Amino acid sequence: MGDACKHDRQELARRARGGRKTRTSSFSGKAPTKWHPTSLRHPADGEPFTEDNCWTFVAEAIEAGAPVEEMVLKKPAGKRGFVLKLPGHDGVMIYVKLQLLAEVVLGRSFHESTVHDEDE
DSSP states (O other): OEEOOHHHHHHHHHHHHSOTTTEEOOOOSSSOOEEOGGGSBOTTTSOBOOTTHHHHHHHHHHHTTOOOEEEEOTTTTTOEEEEEEEEOGGGOEEEEEEEEOSSSEEEEEEEEOOTTGGGO
């Protein structure tokens, strides 16, 4: 679908920064997640990501102009999602998938990027 529009980028960053009232990574059968920030290390200091600082990392990347690709999700079918591939620690690429819901941003994926990312 191409690059996310300015409004969607702003909403993703705002909600990612907004705390637990505007962001979640809760798993459901209709919108499964693979959200594992603590398994990766932050590129700035090599320390493991936390549930909170991974969201700041994503917001900062969006605000700094990182590519945000809009895509069509498989679950729930036809809904919009947004993908970022961000440089992590020691050359690891971090795959991030987000979905804008009515009031929150849903973190669908945060893990090391693999060739199978598109299958999620």
